[in-house]
Amino acid sequence: MGIGPCSLADVVNQNVWVDQRVLVTGHTGFKGSWLCMWLSLLGAEVHGLALEPSTQPSLYEDARVSQYLATDRRVDVRDYRGVVEAITAIEPTVVFHLAAQPLVRQSYTDPLETFSTNVMGTANILEVVRATPAVRAVVIVTTDKVYRNIEDGHAYRESEPLGGHDPYSASKAAAEIVVGSFSQSFFSDCSGPAVATARAGNVIGGGDWSNDRLVPDCIRALGQGSDIPLRYPDAVRPWQHVFEPISGYVALAERLLSEVGHEFATPWNFGPSVKDVTTVQSVAQRLIELWGGTSQIDLSPAVDSPHEASLLSLDSTKAATELDWVPQWDLDSALAATVQWYRAWDDGQDMAEVSREQLGRYLESSNG
Numbered sequence: 001m002g003i004g005p006c007s008l009a010d011v012v013n014q015n016v017w018v019d020q021r022v023l024v025t026g027h028t029g030f031k032g033s034w035l036c037m038w039l040s041l042l043g044a045e046v047h048g049l050a051l052e053p054s055t056q057p058s059l060y061e062d063a064r065v066s067q068y069l070a071t072d073r074r075v076d077v078r079d080y081r082g083v084v085e086a087i088t089a090i091e092p093t094v095v096f097h098l099a100a101q102p103l104v105r106q107s108y109t110d111p112l113e114t115f116s117t118n119v120m121g122t123a124n125i126l127e128v129v130r131a132t133p134a135v136r137a138v139v140i141v142t143t144d145k146v147y148r149n150i151e152d153g154h155a156y157r158e159s160e161p162l163g164g165h166d167p168y169s170a171s172k173a174a175a176e177i178v179v180g181s182f183s184q185s186f187f188s189d190c191s192g193p194a195v196a197t198a199r200a201g202n203v204i205g206g207g208d209w210s211n212d213r214l215v216p217d218c219i220r221a222l223g224q225g226s227d228i229p230l231r232y233p234d235a236v237r238p239w240q241h242v243f244e245p246i247s248g249y250v251a252l253a254e255r256l257l258s259e260v261g262h263e264f265a266t267p268w269n270f271g272p273s274v275k276d277v278t279t280v281q282s283v284a285q286r287l288i289e290l291w292g293g294t295s296q297i298d299l300s301p302a303v304d305s306p307h308e309a310s311l312l313s314l315d316s317t318k319a320a321t322e323l324d325w326v327p328q329w330d331l332d333s334a335l336a337a338t339v340q341w342y343r344a345w346d347d348g349q350d351m352a353e354v355s356r357e358q359l360g361r362y363l364e365s366s367n368g
Contacts (some may be wrong), residue, residue, distance in 0.1 A: 184294025206341020
């Protein structure tokens with residue numbers, strides 16, 4: 001493209017985010033909470049739109065994320081009128097759309113909720129954005145599971161076919177198609193907002209309390225001193241700390257805000273290095289070692305477990321070459337930071353301070 005690289009340090013130094021009015025949907029969730037803290041530290045005016053936190057405890061409450069927000073609205077993204085009223089009142093210049101039903105196993109239990117939230121919720125956001133002239137950049141967060149995964153061992157590139165075996169994966173692939181349709185139909189004119197999608201790997205980090213996710217399931221077992229059952233111990237995933245994709249979302253949004261923003265209005269992978277693509281069992285074993293205690297891995301055969309992919313990895317060459325984005329923490333660093341957060345929570349520490357310190361440490365290491 002003939003455009004120079006832009007690191008996270010460049011984003012901070014250019015003061016791109018100072019007083020930028022930003023809307024984060026799904027801000028009460030795990031990744032959304034961290035993103036709000038990040039944007040606030042960069043000087044943005046952050047607004048949130050989401051349901052109540054879906055877990056108890058929650059990072060949103062423990063880290064007191066509301067203190068980082070200019071406004072905090074409870075709106076279901078499936079409620080078109082509610083989305084209209086919120087975005088009209090906020091008039092954001094940047095939208096990060098993270099609100100979703102994010103769990104594979106829950107998508108089997110309630111596929112209609114999954115499709116309505118992830119597909120129609122995305123369509124509602126884009127339709128309201130279309131009628132909001134203030135919006136200049138939109139990042140729609142999907143997942144690494146949007147690809148038609150044939151599990152042949154190769155890392156998926158952004159140009160490869162979309163698919164989805166389970167309802168969650170299919171709903172996110174459908175959301176990608178919705179974004180593509182809106183972009184071609186309504187946003188191809190450079191006078192409109194630049195809209196991109198972001199596909200990240202398996203995200204870990206402090207503050208995730210979801211059910212049926214490896215790290216929070218392990219942490220709950222470790223805290224109780226019980227063994228850790230693994231449904232698919234040999235499944236291979238692209239593990240990365242939550243700060244890694246967030247750094248990508250921020251860098252991508254900054255590019256979308258630039259004078260050539262529409263050149264970046266495409267899908268983007270944000271995955272870990274190849275050496276951090278490893279098995280579920282290896283991650284669980286490392287968590288046991290870092291935590292200590294008596295817990296062991298339980299490899300008893302899983303009963304009535306629905307299909308989940310056994311092999312998945314991302315090719316993030318495009319983000320590396322065009323956004324100058326590369327992961328800063330390897331898997332060992334990511335797991336150590338994750339255990340540090342949960343240990344602090346278990347010890348009753350002030351998690352707002354712990355979270356801010358951990359995020360600040362990542363930002364400093366990135367700038368260095």
